[in-house]
Amino acid sequence: MVSLLQISDALSDGLHKAPKFYPDGEYLFVNATNLENGRIVEKGKEKRTTYEEFRKYGVPLTKRTILYSIDGTIGNIARYRGEKCVLGKGACFITVCADVDVDYIYYQLQSPHFKNYIDLMSTGSTIKHISLKTMRNYTFYLPKLDLQRKISHILSLLDSKIELNQKINLNLEQQAQSLFQELFIDNACPEWQTGTICDLGTVIGGSTPSKAKSEYYTDHGIAWITPKDLSVNKSKFITHGETDITELGLKNSSATIMPEGTVLFSSRAPIGYIAIAAGEVTTNQGFKSVVPKQEIGTAYVYYFLKNNLSIIEGMASGSTFKEVSGGTMKSVPAVIPDAKTLAEFNAFCIPVFTQQQLLEEQNRSLIALRDSMLPELMAGKIDVSTVQA
Incomplete structure (x- = not known):
């Protein structure tokens, strides 16, 4: 058994004091709600700051860093991918040691074992909070490195397919939205x-x-x-x-x-x-x-x-x-609009919507499969010895 602290080069949280904010700043101020589906996401209303503020308050993040929300919204998770950002106190960062598979730890932090631990240890009746001590003290079984890689490889394949489906759906959505803009806004008929x-x-x-x-x-x-x-x-x-x-x-x-x-x-x-x-x-x-x-x-x-x-x-x-x-x-x-223009738009959208719905259903099945396999893999109940990773 190892603790999260033992397999980390760094484990801490972001700023407890806000930096100076600038609307056109190149650095995103990241809190719990910006961590979603394994990524740092912008939702349009975030605060931003500058490189100068980042130099004062930024924490050292690497491609081996995992971000986990610990204040307010508990349990959002993301991998750091080099984004320009400054962390707020709602985000905890875990930089995983070089001799441990970072993807394995990423999935460990999504396991029922960890989620149950967090539910038990969280404090606050209205606004939930997880202390850094709680994060550092979490203990779990860590298999040998080759097994870590095989387990994370299996789960990563499922996540890659889910992400690909999401990208296809986003592209289809952008096409339909663009056609709506073209037909009904840019070229709207004044006689409609x-x-x-x-x-x-x-x-x-x-x-x-x-x-x-x-x-x-x-x-x-x-x-x-x-x-x-x-x-x-x-x-x-x-x-x-x-x-x-x-x-x-x-x-x-x-x-x-x-x-x-x-x-x-x-x-x-x-x-x-x-x-x-x-x-x-x-x-x-x-x-x-x-x-x-x-x-x-x-x-x-x-x-x-x-x-x-x-x-x-x-x-x-x-x-x-x-x-x-x-x-x-x-x-x-x-x-x-007139019937002809509506018919043109519907003729384009009907197959698009059909494919989008199919991909969403496929992703629900993939997510269910991943979530059911994750605890079994972490517990060593699935033989991965023949997996090539």
Whole structure:
């Protein structure tokens, strides 16, 4: 058994005092929310700083460094790949010793063994925190280097395929978005009719069956989606949420079954999560979804909502929590293109959406396989002796 400290050249956290921020700074200020799916990600609202501030406060990161979130949002993880960044206190960095496989440690920090340890040792009732002492004291079985490499090689192959599928989907998304921009914005016909979202489809709200009635909920029933489901599931298409409702729950609420192809739009907490129903679904009251008219199509409604999100947000009301009411959603201005242009756009998007949905389903299967294999590999329950790494 070894501790995380024993296999690290450095294990610490980022700045506890913020540097000076500059909007055009070349260095990203990284905290817990910037660590996602193994990478440092920018989400558009981050603070930035300069090289001079980095020289004062930056910590030495290398390609053998793993970043792990320890404050507020616990458990986000990323490999450092040379990004220009300054770490905040929400991120812990672990620089792995040269005689240990860094990829193996990266996967060890995603194992159920480590996650259970973190859950047990975290402090704070509202804002969770993991101390550096807790990180350093984590102990685990470390196999010989050749076995470490074989185990991480197997898991890396799965992650590489998942990442490739994500890149293909992103490319397809950019193509569809570009065509929407070209057809409906850059070359919009001044003779197209102006109306409201109601001219594109039917706006439908949602409902929550009584939580006091356990018989209203089930693991395998009628799909019931909440905004939280879309915050966890970043996919474009969705079939089910964390829990389903029963026929009895549907009957005793004002939830409505909506068809495949419905565009889900979260209208509060927060406003603007958008997804496409891959089957029949219901939602809670946090949605104002649009069932597209047949002559309009799902693709146009989906990109219309994405491109008009800021306008819809601006129409929201509420002093504490902003919300888009049903009446407001129905009054959102919309342009209704001619049938020929819509047909051209749909003809392009239908096969694109089909491939995107297929790749998302494939990734869900790959992620499930990886997550099921990870603890078995770490526990030595799968023979990897013949693996070439």
